[in-house]
Amino acid sequence: MKLCLVSRSYRHALPVLDKAMYHFPAGPNNTYQAHRQVFLCSQHGSSVAYITHASGFTAQVTYRDHLQYFLYGAMIYMALKEWESALHLLCIVITCPVANAVSKIMVEAYKKWLLVSLLAKGKVVSTPEMINPHVMKVYQSLILPYVSLADAFENDDIQRLRAEVDVGRAIWLADNNMGLVHQVVHAHMKSIVVKLSSTFSAVAIADIAQRIASDSFPSTEVETSISSMVISGLDSTLLQSNSNHKPTMLHFHAGGATKSLGEERIQFLLDSESLLLTTLAGNIDQSNHDLELSSEHLQFLRRAKNGSELGSGKFGMNFKDDIASWDVDEDIMSGLH
Numbered sequence: 001m002k003l004c005l006v007s008r009s010y011r012h013a014l015p016v017l018d019k020a021m022y023h024f025p026a027g028p029n030n031t032y033q034a035h036r037q038v039f040l041c042s043q044h045g046s047s048v049a050y051i052t053h054a055s056g057f058t059a060q061v062t063y064r065d066h067l068q069y070f071l072y073g074a075m076i077y078m079a080l081k082e083w084e085s086a087l088h089l090l091c092i093v094i095t096c097p098v099a100n101a102v103s104k105i106m107v108e109a110y111k112k113w114l115l116v117s118l119l120a121k122g123k124v125v126s127t128p129e130m131i132n133p134h135v136m137k138v139y140q141s142l143i144l145p146y147v148s149l150a151d152a153f154e155n156d157d158i159q160r161l162r163a164e165v166d167v168g169r170a171i172w173l174a175d176n177n178m179g180l181v182h183q184v185v186h187a188h189m190k191s192i193v194v195k196l197s198s199t200f201s202a203v204a205i206a207d208i209a210q211r212i213a214s215d216s217f218p219s220t221e222v223e224t225s226i227s228s229m230v231i232s233g234l235d236s237t238l239l240q241s242n243s244n245h246k247p248t249m250l251h252f253h254a255g256g257a258t259k260s261l262g263e264e265r266i267q268f269l270l271d272s273e274s275l276l277l278t279t280l281a282g283n284i285d286q287s288n289h290d291l292e293l294s295s296e297h298l299q300f301l302r303r304a305k306n307g308s309e310l311g312s313g314k315f316g317m318n319f320k321d322d323i324a325s326w327d328v329d330e331d332i333m334s335g336l337h
Contacts, residue, residue: 115181117150152164158192201252
């Protein structure tokens with residue numbers, strides 16, 4: 001992942017990132033692995049049987065490696081503007097269980113998670129419930145500039161948003177998040193334009209510039225930004241006039257900015273999700289079997305427990321005393337003496 005980031009070869013990492021990960025190699029002294037005793041010749045549905053320290057196919061995977069893998073993967077998705085996938089991987093990092101202290105990697109991931117949530121959802125999404133309240137307080141105390149930036153975004157305060165960007169420029173640069181911050185500003189501008197489409201069929205670029213900022217704002221910069229929005233999928237057309245007296249207009253198409261997917265694309269997505277769910281279900285069944293959590297094993301333990309309780313007299317009588325209460329013929333019982 002790190003090599004793909006450094007070389008900017010982002011798509012070369014997708015064949016690995018797009019595959020669901022179910023387990024990490026366990027340590028050589030792991031009691032779970034010692035208990036399982038899985039042989040290489042056994043039938044298994046995953047690579048956990050042979051990707052171990054003993055086989056030599058993997059080195060020791062540390063807690064830091066685990067966090068870095070998902071953080072680097074999220075950064076690759078960010079570079080490709082796949083915000084939903086990036087948000088998912090960042091969520092894995094910020095929800096990792098910790099004992100006392102929060103690692104720096106998790107803090108950096110939370111900063112990016114806050115910005116990516118604005119880009120993916122247009123708002124700060126709810127934090128996962130599995131995050132410990134103490135950890136949440138640590139996050140909030142360490143990323144106050146990012147919280148202020150997100151608050152300005154959600155309140156549609158463009159002046160305050162630009163002020164927050166300018167004030168925290170040194171912070172964004174130090175955290176290598178300046179590019180994400182610029183995209184957040186661009187996304188806020190796009191949200192303003194999309195809201196105008198619900199009221200007007202066409203708007204002059206000069207009017208949009210006045211809505212974006214109350215002070216003098218260059219129309220050329222606004223026009224450049226809107227042109228990139230149209231190219232990237234905004235359902236509208238930019239109409240430029242040869243006359244200097246007529247302003248450049250942004251004409252919105254009927255039906256809004258949403259685009260319907262074709263039937264073939266929808267069928268492909270459904271098949272992909274079905275395959276992923278089937279694979280996930282198979283791995284869950286295998287994990288339950290390995291951890292002795294399968295329904296058959298639980299039923300066996302329940303019967304064994306009931307049998308032991310019956311023999312130990314936990315139901316108010318023991319086995320010998322209970323024989324006298326049976327309705328059995330005395331002649332049959334006499335042969336037992």
